[in-house]
Amino acid sequence: xxxxxxxxxxxxxxxxxxxxxxxxxxxxxxxxxxxxxxxxxxxxxxxxxxxxxxxxxxxxxxxxxxxxxxxxxxxxxxxxxxxxxxxxxxxxxxxxxxxxxxxxxxxxxxxxxxxxxxxxxxxxxxxxxxxxxxxxxxxxxxxxxxxxxxxxxxxxxxxxxxxxxxxxxxxxxxxxxxxxxxxxxxxxxxxxxxxxxxxxxxxxxxxxxxxxxxxxxxxxxxxxxxxxxxxxxxxxxxxxxxxxxxxxxxxxxxxxxxxxxxxxxxxxxxxxxxxxxxxxxxxxxxxxxxxxxxxxxxxxxxxxxxxxxxxxxxxxxxxxxxxxxxxxxxxx
Amino acid sequence: xxxxxxxxxxxxxxxxxxxxxxxxxxxxxxxxxxxxxxxxxxxxxxxxxxxxxxxxxxxxxxxxxxxxxxxxxxxxxxxxxxxxxxxxxxxxxxxxxxxxxxxxxxxxxxxxxxxxxxxxxxxxxxxxxxxxxxxxxxxxxxxxxxxxxxxxxxxxxxxxxxxxxxxxxxxxxxxxxxxxxxxxxxxxxxxxxxxxxxxxxxxxxxxxxxxxxxxxxxxxxxxxxxxxxxxxxxxxxxxxxxxxxxxxxx
Numbered sequence: 001x002x003x004x005x006x007x008x009x010x011x012x013x014x015x016x017x018x019x020x021x022x023x024x025x026x027x028x029x030x031x032x033x034x035x036x037x038x039x040x041x042x043x044x045x046x047x048x049x050x051x052x053x054x055x056x057x058x059x060x061x062x063x064x065x066x067x068x069x070x071x072x073x074x075x076x077x078x079x080x081x082x083x084x085x086x087x088x089x090x091x092x093x094x095x096x097x098x099x100x101x102x103x104x105x106x107x108x109x110x111x112x113x114x115x116x117x118x119x120x121x122x123x124x125x126x127x128x129x130x131x132x133x134x135x136x137x138x139x140x141x142x143x144x145x146x147x148x149x150x151x152x153x154x155x156x157x158x159x160x161x162x163x164x165x166x167x168x169x170x171x172x173x174x175x176x177x178x179x180x181x182x183x184x185x186x187x188x189x190x191x192x193x194x195x196x197x198x199x200x201x202x203x204x205x206x207x208x209x210x211x212x213x214x215x216x217x218x219x220x221x222x223x224x225x226x227x228x229x230x231x232x233x234x235x236x237x238x239x240x241x242x243x244x245x246x247x248x249x250x251x252x253x254x255x256x257x258x259x260x261x262x263x264x265x266x267x268x269x270x271x272x273x274x275x276x277x278x279x280x281x282x283x284x285x286x287x288x289x290x291x292x293x294x295x296x297x298x299x300x301x302x303x304x305x306x307x308x309x310x311x312x313x314x315x316x317x318x319x320x321x322x323x324x325x326x327x328x329x330x331x332x
Numbered sequence: 333x334x335x336x337x338x339x340x341x342x343x344x345x346x347x348x349x350x351x352x353x354x355x356x357x358x359x360x361x362x363x364x365x366x367x368x369x370x371x372x373x374x375x376x377x378x379x380x381x382x383x384x385x386x387x388x389x390x391x392x393x394x395x396x397x398x399x400x401x402x403x404x405x406x407x408x409x410x411x412x413x414x415x416x417x418x419x420x421x422x423x424x425x426x427x428x429x430x431x432x433x434x435x436x437x438x439x440x441x442x443x444x445x446x447x448x449x450x451x452x453x454x455x456x457x458x459x460x461x462x463x464x465x466x467x468x469x470x471x472x473x474x475x476x477x478x479x480x481x482x483x484x485x486x487x488x489x490x491x492x493x494x495x496x497x498x499x500x501x502x503x504x505x506x507x508x509x510x511x512x513x514x515x516x517x518x519x520x521x522x523x524x525x526x527x528x529x530x531x532x533x534x535x536x537x538x539x540x541x542x543x544x545x546x547x548x549x550x551x552x553x554x555x556x557x558x559x560x561x562x563x564x565x566x567x568x569x570x571x572x573x574x575x576x577x578x579x580x581x582x
Binding site: 270 | 377380381382402403404405406407409410411412413415416417419420421422425426429430432433435438439463465478485
């Protein structure tokens with residue numbers, strides 16, 4: 001079968017997985033529901049208890065998982081391509097911590113302005129991207145330098161977050177959840193602007209996926225093919241900051257998805273174009289975070305585990321399995 | 333045609349290319365030779381607008397490079413760089429990227445673009461591997477895939493920075509044959525070569541560089557007579573009775 005059709009089939013499979021995980025996330029929890037109850041809950045005119053649970057508790061959380069998963073995954077794809085570095089991700093190069101510091105700043109000083117949080121997260125993420133890239137560029141711009149600069153800047157920003165927590169102890173409880181990453185308490189109010197930011201960001205990236213593909217050939221080849229490399233690098237880094245900032249503003253410091261999902265998708269869709277890689281990463285990121293969040297809120301009910309812990313428990317073994325499968329395949 | 337007038341390029345304070353004037357004509361193969369680090373790659377990068385010169389002028393097909401957009405430059409000059417990444421894409425996708433300067437938004441390749449890419453892959457003998465990932469190819473096959481991308485770009489001027497790297501002798505000869513065919517089609521070809529014997533035998537013109545300067549530019553016979561190779565490399569050139577040219581280090 002032609003590779004293109006294989007990829008298309010796999011994208012359809014990912015879409016099916018996302019739909020199944022959405023249905024699963026709606027149906028499990030303290031109140032279990034089957035598909036007809038879910039449909040009734042949404043469609044009945046007099047909203048029942050189930051309807052309210054679905055609409056006010058589960059729907060925002062499901063949307064949050066989809067938005068954050070998609071945003072972080074695509075942000076990872078962009079950062080890895082632009083920096084030609086498979087080890088780069090929003091978490092590792094400090095973008096999440098930059099957004100985190102800005103969010104902490106807002107939580108401490110302007111707790112009443114909820115809508116300022118995504119904007120602050122974007123500004124924090126963007127300033128961090130520019131800082132890390134400038135340090136790496138002036139220090140030689142090797143793959144290792146970018147990672148080291150990111151780790152160093154991340155540590156500094158995390159120290160800033162802890163400093164805020166020391167001087168504003170009232171944000172401590174919220175800050176702990178924020179640092180672990182989680183989707184509880186997410187509201188439509190914050191999801192509307194962040195969802196829009198992620199949606200527009202992904203559409204722009206899909207539209208410019210050919211430019212991203214060319215950028216992936218390396219600077220010299222990209223220039224030879226007529227691409228304005230500096231402009232597109234800058235643009236893609238801005239979009240990566242918007243996507244990661246939007247996700248971090250309500251989901252906290254979930255760092256692993258931006259690193260692992262692009263690789264997972266790449267392993268599963270060997271040799272695909274960037275357009276398919278981005279589209280698949282959207283679905284893989286959303287499905288993965290949604291499954292992890294569903295496990296986080298139901299596995300030890302009534303207690304809830306931070307989703308970051310579940311991501312590590314599910315994601316790391318799966319990623320190691322993929323790496324070994326890939327190695328076996330190469331040896332065969 | 334690429335015309336360079338009094339070109340100088342710097343990396344910070346390092347003067348990489350010093351006041352070079354040269355013309356690379358259509359229908360000719362010009363081999364650029366010189367010791368490592370003498371500025372060959374910098375000169376070629378400047379010729380396709382990748383390095384901004386600090387002084388001097390570059391004309392591509394009689395138009396100043398500074399007056400051309402990046403896309404216009406890419407439609408007129410193609411560069412095969414010395415170092416290339418191995419992206420996680422198939423041979424076909426890579427070769428098709430050569431059509432990028434020719435497609436507008438929404439950046440969708442037409443059947444004609446695909447046909448041009450297919451012909452280029454056939455010409456380089458890699459069409460049977462078109463669905464394979466670049467990472468699964470040998471160094472030589474990967475090199476041929478990149479050269480196929482260059483042909484797909486279909487430019488009047490073709491610049492190659494050490495194109496024979498990784499190629500075995502059969503494919504080196506095959507590459508030379510392709511370059512000669514392109515020359516006969518009237519293309520201007522400039523290539524960095526390390527095998528001086530090959531350059532003397534194969535190129536129409538030779539540019540000898542050392543320390544960022546152009547020592548000489550002329551036909552192989554003129555270059556041999558000028559002693560520029562001896563000056564640049566500190567070697568002597570003698571003609572063999574039976575064979576071609578060979579080098580003797582002092």
